[in-house]
Amino acid sequence: MMKTRKADGSLQGRMDRRTFLKASGATALAAMTPGLMAGRAEAAAYAGTLDMLAWDFQPDTIKKLVAEWTAQGNPAVNVAVIPNLGYSSALQTRLRGGDKIDLYYNFAYNSQKFIDQGWASKLNGLPGVDDMLGEMFESARGRHVNAAGDVISVPYFSAVHMLHYNKDMLAKANIAAVPSTLKEIYDASKALKDGGIVASPYVAYWVKEFCEEYLHTYLLNEGITAFDESGKPVFADDPKTVGVFEWWQAMYQEGLAPKSVLNDDPGKLSSEMAQGNAAFFVLHHYFLTSIRSLKGPQSDNVFQSAIGGKNFTLQIGEVLQMGAAADADRKAATWDLMKHYGWKDKAGKFTVFNQWAKAAGLAAPYPGFFTDPDVIAAFPTYYDLPLISKTFETGSKVVPARTLPWYPDFQAKVGDIIHPLLLGQATPQKTVQDLTDAAAAASGGTKRL
Amino acid sequence: MTSPALSNELSRADQWFGFRLTVPAAVILIALLALPTGLTILYSLHDVPANGASLGPFVGFENFSIVLSSPVFWRSATVTLLFSVGFVTLSTAIGLAMAILLNQKFIGRGLARALLIIPWATPWLVIGILWKWFADGSVGGLNAVLIALGITSDYHDFLADPNTALPVTILAAVWRQASFAGILLLAGLQTLPDELGEAAALDGAGVWQRFLHITLPWLRPALATVAVLNVIYAFLQFDVIFAMTQGGPGDATQVLSLLIYRQLFAVTQIGLGSALAVILGLVALVGGLITVKLLYRGHVQ
Numbered sequence: 001m002m003k004t005r006k007a008d009g010s011l012q013g014r015m016d017r018r019t020f021l022k023a024s025g026a027t028a029l030a031a032m033t034p035g036l037m038a039g040r041a042e043a044a045a046y047a048g049t050l051d052m053l054a055w056d057f058q059p060d061t062i063k064k065l066v067a068e069w070t071a072q073g074n075p076a077v078n079v080a081v082i083p084n085l086g087y088s089s090a091l092q093t094r095l096r097g098g099d100k101i102d103l104y105y106n107f108a109y110n111s112q113k114f115i116d117q118g119w120a121s122k123l124n125g126l127p128g129v130d131d132m133l134g135e136m137f138e139s140a141r142g143r144h145v146n147a148a149g150d151v152i153s154v155p156y157f158s159a160v161h162m163l164h165y166n167k168d169m170l171a172k173a174n175i176a177a178v179p180s181t182l183k184e185i186y187d188a189s190k191a192l193k194d195g196g197i198v199a200s201p202y203v204a205y206w207v208k209e210f211c212e213e214y215l216h217t218y219l220l221n222e223g224i225t226a227f228d229e230s231g232k233p234v235f236a237d238d239p240k241t242v243g244v245f246e247w248w249q250a251m252y253q254e255g256l257a258p259k260s261v262l263n264d265d266p267g268k269l270s271s272e273m274a275q276g277n278a279a280f281f282v283l284h285h286y287f288l289t290s291i292r293s294l295k296g297p298q299s300d301n302v303f304q305s306a307i308g309g310k311n312f313t314l315q316i317g318e319v320l321q322m323g324a325a326a327d328a329d330r331k332a333a334t335w336d337l338m339k340h341y342g343w344k345d346k347a348g349k350f351t352v353f354n355q356w357a358k359a360a361g362l363a364a365p366y367p368g369f370f371t372d373p374d375v376i377a378a379f380p381t382y383y384d385l386p387l388i389s390k391t392f393e394t395g396s397k398v399v400p401a402r403t404l405p406w407y408p409d410f411q412a413k414v415g416d417i418i419h420p421l422l423l424g425q426a427t428p429q430k431t432v433q434d435l436t437d438a439a440a441a442a443s444g445g446t447k448r449l
Numbered sequence: 450m451t452s453p454a455l456s457n458e459l460s461r462a463d464q465w466f467g468f469r470l471t472v473p474a475a476v477i478l479i480a481l482l483a484l485p486t487g488l489t490i491l492y493s494l495h496d497v498p499a500n501g502a503s504l505g506p507f508v509g510f511e512n513f514s515i516v517l518s519s520p521v522f523w524r525s526a527t528v529t530l531l532f533s534v535g536f537v538t539l540s541t542a543i544g545l546a547m548a549i550l551l552n553q554k555f556i557g558r559g560l561a562r563a564l565l566i567i568p569w570a571t572p573w574l575v576i577g578i579l580w581k582w583f584a585d586g587s588v589g590g591l592n593a594v595l596i597a598l599g600i601t602s603d604y605h606d607f608l609a610d611p612n613t614a615l616p617v618t619i620l621a622a623v624w625r626q627a628s629f630a631g632i633l634l635l636a637g638l639q640t641l642p643d644e645l646g647e648a649a650a651l652d653g654a655g656v657w658q659r660f661l662h663i664t665l666p667w668l669r670p671a672l673a674t675v676a677v678l679n680v681i682y683a684f685l686q687f688d689v690i691f692a693m694t695q696g697g698p699g700d701a702t703q704v705l706s707l708l709i710y711r712q713l714f715a716v717t718q719i720g721l722g723s724a725l726a727v728i729l730g731l732v733a734l735v736g737g738l739i740t741v742k743l744l745y746r747g748h749v750q
Contacts, residue, residue: 089714096501117500208697259609260586262698277587412716416521419699423611447496447512447721449521449712 046333049076051323053091053104055084061359065352069340075333095119101323102334103341108143108319109212109402109411111153115146116405120321123151126335132343137392140365142400143317147231152403153319154342157353157362159284160388160396161217161313164291168301169197169279181309182221182247185280189256192279200258201279202251203269206422207262208415215414215435216314216399217282218244223311227401233439236432245421245428252422262419266290274299282307284316285388286361292382304384306391315396317365354378363388409442486730492723499717512724521700521708522725528615529704529729532690533683533736535619536626540679541672543623544630549664551631552638562635568628577692580621584608584693591617608694611701618702622689626682630675637671638664673744677737684733705729 054062059081066077082090088110095101095117106114114120123129129151133141136155144153163185165178170188173195179188185202192201204214219226219235222244226235235241251257258278261269270287272278274296281287281302291302307313320342325331343366345351350369356362358378369375370389379385401407417434420426426434441448493512496505516522551562568576584591586606595601607613641664649659665672687706690696696703696711705725712722 086714089710092499092717093714096499113499117498118502119500208695258586259606262609263581263694409716409718412711415697416700419697423699425699447515447718449516449519449708449721449725 046075046327046329048330049078050102050330050334050337051100052077052079052337053094053101054079054081055087055105056081057084058359061355065341065355066337068351069337069345072346074336077337092119095323100325102325102330103320103322103338105156106153106319106321108153108317109407111319111321112146112403112405113408114321115150115152118324120152121324121331123154123322123335123338124149126151128339128343132339135343135366135368137365137367139315139392139394139396139398140317142398143365143403144319146403147229147400153321154338155365156318156320156342157286157356158315158317158365158392159286159363160315160391161213161282161307162285162288162388162391163305163307164273164281164283164288164302165305166273166276166279166298166301167303168298169201169276172197178305179280180305180307181311182218182244184309185307186247186251186256189251189280190254193256198277198279200255200277202257203261203264203272203278203281204257205261205264205266205269205283206252206257206418207264208419210415211418212411212414213314213316214248214282215418216402217307218248220312220314220397220399221308226399227439229400231401231404231406231443233436233443236436241432242428245431248418249421249424249428253424262422270294271296273302276301285363285383285391288382289361289380292380303382304387306387306395308395312395312397313391315365315392315398317398350375363392365392367393404443406442406445410439413438413442489723489726489730492719493727495720497719497723499719501719505720508720512720513728515721516724516728522705524700525703525705525708528700528702529684529706531615532619532622532686532702532704533680535616536622536683536686537676537679539619539623540626540630541675543627544675545634545668545672547627547631548634548638549660551635565628565631565635568625569632571625573622573625573686573688574692576621576625577689580617580624580689581608581693584617584621609698611698614694614698614701618690618693621693622682622686625689626679630679633675634668634671637668641667669744673741676740676744680736680740681733684729684736705732 052066059079062081063079066079070076087105088107091104091106095114106120111120115122132154133145133151136144140155140158144155145151163178163180169192170178173188173191175188175191177184179185189201192198206214216226219241222240224235224238224240224244226233228234252259252261258264258272264272266283266287267290269278269281269283270290271294273281273291274294276296276298281291285304288302288304292299320338322331322334322338325334340346341352350364350366350372353362353364353369354372354374355378356364357375361379361383363369367389370385370392376385402411414435417426417431417438421428421431440446491504494507494509496508496511497503498505547565551558551565571579583589584607586592586604586609589604589607591607592601592604595605596603605613607617645663645667646659649663654662685706686704687710690702690704690707691710694702696707706729709722709725709729712718712725714722716722
């Protein structure tokens with residue numbers, strides 16, 4: 001290379017001593033702590049601002065967590081927060097309009113679609129990604145790795161559907177054991193209602209957009225596989241499936257669930273438990289924090305239990321995805337933030353998840369999370385962490401089909417099919433057929449309203 | 450006296466001046482109205498990918514065919530029609546009643562007229578949120594009012610009942626729109642000369658006869674404006690229903706605008722959603738034209 005002298009007398013085409021030492025130091029640090037540290041040097045190389053989009057669950061906590069990462073010598077992050085209701089629509093509209101977002105929250109069932117549309121980047125081969133996956137519960141990996149082996153997201157949080165129950169009400173109704181199966185929940189609800197203890201014992205988040213999660217929860221509770229390994233719907237082949245919909249319809253039609261559950265938001269449902277207007281509430285485990293923190297007259301009587309009996313419950317988790325970054329330094333900085341937010345910090349601690357645990361009882365899909373002393377100290381004492389950990393490990397399943405590219409179209413239809421069932425406008429058999437047809441249409445790419 | 454040549458030149462100058470005055474508004478209308486409308490029509494004829502990176506393959510009227518053969522569309526169209534009839538009728542009638550009342554002299558009339566603006570000034574989404582709480586089955590004020598009036602004896606979950614969800618959303622929308630209708634119709638009533646009514650009264654015409662034969666004909670232009678706007682608002686109503694029920698329970702309140710939203714923004718079937726939007730736009734246009742025609746039929750100066 002031809003060397004020429006610049007106006008200030010220094011030579012072009014040769015690295016100066018300061019830059020060389022900086023690079024050597026960064027390289028040495030990276031060599032000392034593989035996995036976690038890899039990528040930190042690249043994060044420091046990016047001098048701009050990253051853009052992050054999240055939904056409005058504890059926005060101040062999000063900004064605080066991200067600011068702590070920036071304060072460690074990392075790039076600044078512009079955090080935008082939009083409502084959770086309509087988040088997918090708003091996010092897709094922004095991306096379709098050309099917005100460049102470096103990382104964003106997403107619903108797991110949308111994650112593959114975003115990869116296919118070019119809105120999100122695969123994370124294959126990024127420094128530390130294999131270590132991160134290796135540290136996850138095996139049951140959780142299917143959410144972040146697609147069938148082709150591509151890594152499409154990192155965890156934002158994970159949760160398992162648990163039963164929140166009012167201990168006093170069960171005692172009043174002489175129900176000795178906490179119900180676990182669908183039949184036991186029905187029998188217990190009936191006993192509570194007939195005994196005049198509570199008018200509508202069972203509450204759940206049965207709004208249209210959320211019926212799909214409950215579909216999987218209830219099918220898993222009965223040991224039914226919804227989709228096979230290739231993503232083909234097979235729930236219709238299981239004779240127990242009709243029984244699930246008979247149960248679901250009966251719970252609503254017989255008044256064991258209040259009529260308002262088709263519209264109620266989780267805040268209201270938590271309030272119903274806290275006020276003693278409901279005895280059972282099935283939703284993500286961290287809603288125990290909401291119920292307890294409302295400090296209603298019955299809040300302290302609400303506890304948590306596993307559901308599904310010898311079968312399973314649904315493990316869900318929402319994700320962080322990386323936008324379609326073209327710039328290598330920017331991508332490296334984004335990946336560094338994603339590891340900090342969705343895994344561990346530089347020191348190998350679950351700093352971010354620790355704070356989510358403290359703030360809201362959110363969990364992470366890593367076994368080490370549940371045995372970390374800081375995390376244990378962060379969780380409120382009313383949580384049974386060993387139970388939640390065991391549920392993650394062996395008592396729950398992720399439904400891998402939820403990350404198939406056609407799945408969002410099916411997800412959008414489930415509520416339209418379940419609501420008529422609950423309202424008595426469709427039979428359980430028709431519901432099975434309609435769901436099968438919807439899955440077939442979505443996977444076959446058939447356009448329909 | 451101006452020569453013909455000079456008056457032609459003035460006319461051309463006036464025309465050119467007029468044209469230049471309208472250009473800014475025309476540019477805005479084209480940018481905000483004509484362009485999006487044209488794009489929507491274009492999308493409706495293509496299988497547009499979700500990321501909008503291209504138009505996708507041309508499919509002709511396939512999207513329209515899928516929409517028009519779908520029972521989901523026809524159910525939604527029925528709900529939209531029911532909503533529109535209720536919304537237009539009630540908001541126009543209540544608006545007219547309020548306008549007539551506020552045109553009378555009484556103590557506090559000024560304050561009452563000022564209060565009329567409040568619903569109109571409230572955003573549609575806020576109206577929906579307020580009414581969602583008002584109609585709540587556990588803590589809502591609507592139940593308390595109905596029980597106090599002896600109409601019901603127990604709390605009812607209006608928004609969870611497919612039989613009552615739509616009427617309640619209509620009420621919520623009417624609560625706002627009636628004030629707008631009232632404002633416009635009150636302005637029309639203010640121009641009605643008192644002498645006409647007095648003369649009719651002297652001739653023995655009763656209240657109802659004066660209303661039918663003087664007030665209503667006088668208000669015909671204002672009524673036409675109100676009715677057309679109400680029809681358009683009815684067909685395009687989204688915010689109130691989204692806030693209150695999001696189209697549920699089941700599809701009891703799933704009006705076409707909500708269906709369009711779901712197709713375009715949730716399911717990202719852009720071609721289908723655009724076809725729906727074109728159909729709804731045509732229906733709203735036809736509805737408005739029919740309304741104007743009916744109201745001006747047999748109009749006598």
